[in-house]
Amino acid sequence: MRLHRNLCFAVIDGLHKIFNENEYADKAVQQLLKRDKRWGSRDRGFVAETIYEIVRYKRLYAEIANVKAPFDRDNLWRIFAVWATLKGIKLPDWKYFADTPSRKIKGRFDELSQIRKYRESIPDWMDNLGTTELGEEFWAQEITKLNEQADVILRVNTLKTNKKDLQLKLQSEEIETEILPNHPYALKLKERANVFKTEAFKNGWFEVQDASSQLVADFLDVEPGMKVVDVCAGAGGKTLHLAALMQNKGQVIAMDIYESKLKKLKIRARRNGVHNIEMKVIDSTKPIKKLHGKADRLLIDAPCSGLGVLRRNPDAKWKLEPEFIENIKNIQIEVLQQYSKMVKPGGKMVYATCSILPSENEKQVEKFLTSESGKEFTLVTDKSIFAHKSGFDGFYMALLEKK
Template sequence: MSKFVLTPRVCHSTIRILEDVVNKQVALDKAYSYQFQNMELTSQEHADITQVVGSIIRKLNLYLTILEITSDKLIENQASLFVVWSILNDLATPSHIQHTEQQVSEFKSRIDSLTTNVVLQDGCPDWLDTLGHEQLAEQWPAERAALSLPPKRYIRVNTLKGDQATLKNQLQAEGITAIDVPSVANVLEITSNSSLFKSTAFQNGLFEQQDPGSVLILNALDVKPGHKVIDACAGAGGKSLGLASHMKRKGRLLAMDIEQHKLDTLKVRAKRASADNIETRLITSSKTIKRLKLSTDRLLLDVPCSGLGVLKRNPDAKWHRDMSVTLPDLLALQADILTRYTKMLKVGGEVVYATCSILPCENQDQIDKFLAENQNFELLTSETISPANTGFDGFYWAKLRRITE
């Protein structure tokens, strides 16, 4: 951090993104996309902006408390915001940011007074801390702290086009450094600030950005070449592409979703990855599911969820809404998908139910309820991927087998 330079261009872009995210409730990834499309930025500037914005959004309530303002006043207090950011990151405040020594002294005093407030230091809103304690009890503080950290960058090797060692060498040739992730095969951690998506390796479909925890879900489904596989909540297809690589272009992979634009994105990604065995299908009604009754060997249900396991990557979710309010509707939707979509599975076939949440109510509790009501299924294995224990994003998966029709 000692070499970091908070330039006027970085400050300008940071404020524009914060204005979209905090004041206009734009999703962080969309705010980044809009800003980066409208400015010619170097790779270093791109990385710097992402770093500054991420650090502020992850702990927005801490910054607001130090500044003694509400979120709607953040932009008009941007000079003070950057002064506080510099103090918290042990940097001198740049000369182009207006400030006085008295301001710096006052901010440092407030920062010192808040050091023992661990909930605030973890950038955790009250509703989330209450929910975390209710669901995870003594495990919650460690998970809360882990979810407040900056996310690492990981990529999954597209084994349809190459292997891990070859990809590392190709990335190195483009100035991108990567290291192996020992616990998860075919995953690399990117350790440089390079722009991944401008690389020739990405354009040629040699990798996709994906967290190791997400890759572990793919591994759990254990698809084989020749299988018929359905990814029933495919979205833009990150997991579909991973499953296709396991299948080695043999067999049929049906990627389904209720939103056509996501499936259109998947088609583009599949072409780049040479995942030729992926077929997309829009879910237009319950008939779409019923027509596939008892038809598939493997089924992935990556269901809509709170996303509370991936707050490192999507910290804006903490501030856009109180998810404890919408959670009951999500739980009902998850249970409905689990009940209706598993009808597509053959006898002897296996399904993985997955979320990017670490809350038991979305995970183990859903599986327990399903098994109690469906004696024709058995639980094979399950896992909660803990951010505190692994450093990865947080996920849950449970693998079930259909015993009888």
Template sequence: MNNARKTAVKVLGEVFNKNAYSNIVLGRELNKSDLNDKDKGLVTEIVYGTIKYKYTIDTILNYFIKSNLEKLEIDVLNILRISIYQMLYLDKIPEFAVVNEAVELTKIKSPKAAKLVNGVLRNYLRNKDIDYHNKNSKLEELSFKYSFPKWMVKLFLESYGIEEVQKILSGLNMVPAVTVRINALRTDYEEAWKKLADNGYDIEEGKVCPEAIQIIKGRNIEDNPLFKDGLITVQDESAMMVAPSMDLEENMIVLDLCSAPGGKACHAAEIMNNTGKILAFDIHENKLSLIRDNAERLGIKNISCAVLDAAKYSSKYKDGADRVLIDVPCSGMGIIRKKPEIKWTKDKEDIRGLVKIQRDIMLNAAKYVKEGGKLIYSTCTLNKEENEENIRWFLKKCPDFKVEPLYFGNLDNLIYHKEGVVTILPDKNMDGFFIAKMIKHGQV
């Protein structure tokens, strides 16, 4: 078991101290380890759980460690973090075993700190019922309960009512379901459903998209022959709502300005039945291969890729597109259930910089839309400054555009704003997302 926890501590060191992406470093470390599947599952649980609940864990540790936590050796701090996580959030591991494993691992990593680790963890076990936060502060209570930085909770409270905020924070802490999209170019829903069931997958229908199937249980979907043969692709159902919002028709010209890894462009190609032309752009050359690989696996022929800075004007595309999609770079606050480190790597200053980039992209993209064409704006964040406020700003700057209302049915995690735009709140089935569709009417 020590090896599992040792791996978890190593991964957390890279995530917390080197800003590594949890999924990438975890995948790398698990692939080169000799851990069995059960232990790999434990490492994954501990890593994601500790990242997710870092604020709560550190608040508890601060109560028992009088010096600044950041002064501790990083491995020692992460051993304490994973131990508190296991004792507070996992029932399957006996508390005495957690303490013993932590002490043994500390003896390897930093022998002098073993006594400290033992003392802190035993002290916690004796004092579990202490109030670690100010009960008179709703902000501190929510931050502690759901383990979010106070600035982020405050931002949500200013934008949504208290009930919605609790739904949002709870949804962002849920373990995401794996959802796949049926590739209509190669199969239909019934055939894909039967093949997934025959391959031993426990599956459910999607919540809103007719092409969606949820994988409840089963082996890694990328090892599945349906995935390899391009009959299905992995995509969250919130992201799956974007392409149908574009009112696509066969033989259209579509620009996807921030395309990598290409999920939405490929979905658009499937809807257009491999006709017309989809130009998929990204600012990074190395990301274009992700789009090409996805398109090739899915049997898509109408996508071409090129490097383009979405915020810089290219006269080549002026008034040339029936549809322009801008899935803009954003703070990612809607996908925290998949990337929990976003809680700790983003701050308010980052968001201010992003809003400027988003607005530059919007103004630029507007120039590529032909009269009667449509501009679709989407983000995977719940921050109103990046969402509704950006749309209001854009409509003032570009009065020849107006919002066309979107409607996806009556789900309790969808907020339909009076302007016609949609916010998708996160839950166990879907990421937090925002979508707006605007039509260009010509000069007014």
């Protein structure tokens, strides 16, 4: 592979924004890809994938390069040189790569690869937490899988098409997919591609949604005609799936504290041909109280550490703090206590997270069931999904029924 100066500069600019200006990796990459209209798909792929890989292995590469945060541009070039050397890419004769010690880089890599916190490039506290909660061997397997690049998974919109027709449509647009066993609505891309430019996407035939995330709506056991509340709806991936499972019949109330996210859901719903969604901003306790005892089904896709989705958000490793995880656990309990009141007698709710930590998952459900609000509920079933077993994001979901 030959390195091109303008693409390498784009990578350095992206890393500077993510590491030094605390910008989210997906946003930084999105902006960069608009920089030069002459870039083809290979150029764009190089910029995006190189940035993500260096973000993913920041600790390892920085240690080998012998540089410490905050990284100035010279330090970022050194980290880039480590990445290129380990990839077997010949470094061009640029000043940024002067005196790059290629042999020493490979030696340091072999040495540091023996130590998990460097090999998997994670903060000490995260390594300790994973070991404490999941056990040494289990955590080692899970964090290795969470460091791999995530596949692109599509969820077919059954209101408009089916899997077979979607596959054929994408094939006509030169995108090959494969069916995933045990995931009734999922197609996996054989090769990465910009699916958002396809006619199939513009016509609302699919959404991009990880295979594990697609299992949550199904877990809620919805039927057409029900009153269903999605209380942490965000931009609405699971809301849209619920509406499709309900065949556009009944009512889905999508709620969130951020109005901006619900506005995105409105656009997505229009494209998906969904018209049974009502949106409500949680700006006080009133919208919740109005729904007390009225929901047939309730989805609580709770705020969490996001440790199950590190494959698609590798910068979270460097943005997360132990204090945040402790605080989020308090919020999870509060959300369960307050929002569960919306479920009618005989109704059901799902508590879900994209975390792999038992302290955010099973233990929160156990705590809830022994509380005053939780005494009315029984646990029907729960499911933990781990990346190293499923090949997809780490997730947890618990189905509870109100007596």
